[in-house]
Amino acid sequence: MRGFGEIAERLRRSTVQVFPHGRGKGGGSGVVWSSDGLIVTNAHVARSGEAEVELWDGRRFPSRVAARDPRRDLATLRLVGPTGGVTGLEIATPGDSDGLRPGELVIAIGNPLGFAGALSTGVIHSIGKLPGMGSQRWIRAAVQLAPGNSGGPLANAHGQVVGINTAIVNGLGVAVPGNAAMDFLRRGPRPSLGVVLRPVSQGLLLLEVEPTGAAAAASLRAGDVLLGSFDDLNDALDSGREVLRLQFVREWPAGGRARVREVAVRLDARAEAA
Amino acid sequence: MANELAALSNELAAAVEQAGRTVVAVHARPRFSSSGVFWRPGVIVTAEHTVRREEEITVTLPDGKNAPATLAGADAGTDITVLKADWAGPMNARSSGDPVAGNLALCIGRSEDSGVNATMGIVSAVSGAWRTWRGGRLDHYIRLDLTLYPGSSGGAVINTGGEIIGIATSALSRIAGVAIPAATIDRVVDEILARGHVTRGYLGVGLQPVELPDHQKGLIVLSLEPEGPSAKAGVLIGDILVRLGGTAVSETEEIQLVMEGHAVGQAVEAEVLRGGVSRKIAITVGERPRRD
Numbered sequence: 001m002r003g004f005g006e007i008a009e010r011l012r013r014s015t016v017q018v019f020p021h022g023r024g025k026g027g028g029s030g031v032v033w034s035s036d037g038l039i040v041t042n043a044h045v046a047r048s049g050e051a052e053v054e055l056w057d058g059r060r061f062p063s064r065v066a067a068r069d070p071r072r073d074l075a076t077l078r079l080v081g082p083t084g085g086v087t088g089l090e091i092a093t094p095g096d097s098d099g100l101r102p103g104e105l106v107i108a109i110g111n112p113l114g115f116a117g118a119l120s121t122g123v124i125h126s127i128g129k130l131p132g133m134g135s136q137r138w139i140r141a142a143v144q145l146a147p148g149n150s151g152g153p154l155a156n157a158h159g160q161v162v163g164i165n166t167a168i169v170n171g172l173g174v175a176v177p178g179n180a181a182m183d184f185l186r187r188g189p190r191p192s193l194g195v196v197l198r199p200v201s202q203g204l205l206l207l208e209v210e211p212t213g214a215a216a217a218a219s220l221r222a223g224d225v226l227l228g229s230f231d232d233l234n235d236a237l238d239s240g241r242e243v244l245r246l247q248f249v250r251e252w253p254a255g256g257r258a259r260v261r262e263v264a265v266r267l268d269a270r271a272e273a274a
Numbered sequence: 275m276a277n278e279l280a281a282l283s284n285e286l287a288a289a290v291e292q293a294g295r296t297v298v299a300v301h302a303r304p305r306f307s308s309s310g311v312f313w314r315p316g317v318i319v320t321a322e323h324t325v326r327r328e329e330e331i332t333v334t335l336p337d338g339k340n341a342p343a344t345l346a347g348a349d350a351g352t353d354i355t356v357l358k359a360d361w362a363g364p365m366n367a368r369s370s371g372d373p374v375a376g377n378l379a380l381c382i383g384r385s386e387d388s389g390v391n392a393t394m395g396i397v398s399a400v401s402g403a404w405r406t407w408r409g410g411r412l413d414h415y416i417r418l419d420l421t422l423y424p425g426s427s428g429g430a431v432i433n434t435g436g437e438i439i440g441i442a443t444s445a446l447s448r449i450a451g452v453a454i455p456a457a458t459i460d461r462v463v464d465e466i467l468a469r470g471h472v473t474r475g476y477l478g479v480g481l482q483p484v485e486l487p488d489h490q491k492g493l494i495v496l497s498l499e500p501e502g503p504s505a506k507a508g509v510l511i512g513d514i515l516v517r518l519g520g521t522a523v524s525e526t527e528e529i530q531l532v533m534e535g536h537a538v539g540q541a542v543e544a545e546v547l548r549g550g551v552s553r554k555i556a557i558t559v560g561e562r563p564r565r566d
Binding site for chain 2 (some may be wrong): 003004005101102103105106122124125126127128129130131139141142156157158170171172
């Protein structure tokens, strides 16, 4: 089919390879979003503050992380050219991910296992929630992905980017909807606690607390257990409130009843739509 | 051109949407739900291997609501389970012709969380009647070259026009997904609704292929079910079965195929060699005892 080749070629020029600093070979992909050098990728690809980006034509530029939303697994990178700016970028065309239907043809471009610009095709499998991942919607696509596709584009039959490939679950490609990426670009990252947590039977165990995050500022520590479910926490974070009152338990006395404490966490205000 | 691709993409999505109107999610096993299809009003078919309990089965209907379903019966041989649930929605058209190898095919499933889901591939092989390793007979063997994800089994296999070819199962072949053909489903649904289970003809003999002195082949009777259909008809251990129902038999699979054409209670003529002399015995087909 001629269409796939044409679309793939155009999309390939808007897809970059991302090599995070301070890590070995493991890189990901990214999408050129604006002609002044803004790249959209996954937060788990842009883990360190800086990353090296290779364009389709082989040019390599340093970049720094402009914004990160670990809850949505999105990040933006800003390319830094020798004189500041970068020219000759081919930007991707965004599409409306709300209109996607199961069965639609999609193509994914990325750098799976280090193969630059590899193409895979398939169909939209489903759109909706993922079990245990809160109320946000994800695109699942029946396309063959591999590590290295992360951060790369998922495009529809018009070549419009409708998702950012993020993970592989049960063999299915999982992508952040393009509209969620647009929202992230317009309004910045959604509020987060700045923690790494794991669901346990009593609630959510804090594994790590970022020193500069909202949780650390509220004196929460690694080892504390937040009461409530992951979905509850996500909904609270998305509620738009600036201050969250969270219940947690610090010590579990042997045999006795644990004391439930409460903490007020002040979240960073989110930029309003321009 | 890209427009043709977009047109195809729209067509596929429309076919999925249409077929999805009869596809349900079936909650009858731990962890993953499976899929099912409203085959007739109030009658759902799904893949038998995905139904692990007989009670507290629920389905997510095409409108997204959950409803209880009751088990009407199952046939492990063809991997079909029939459920009943209230639903007044429209039914979908069946594919009028048989698929051929190379046809595009989609498998449509449903999950509670994300609604209708779809995967696409091609029909990779089609042949005539096929006996499954589970002992049932499919009217056609329809092999699918498409990925069946957890939860896809029991989903509708459709062509690009949205017409139903059958339902998908991953349990009948180790190398590929298989579509259980619509004709087989019709047959099994009829029988389950009428009787609660699928009856299988039974002779009550243990057979082993042997070569005869004239280089013909036959099946020697090694064991007889006491009071079984063959024992009652006068078959003896050591008889060599050479023809059944007018068909020469030299492999045990051939017996199964002949039995498909003879209902329980009907007489089937067996030709056996006893002491080198051919004789004909009429055996009344019994019903295979069912394991619970």
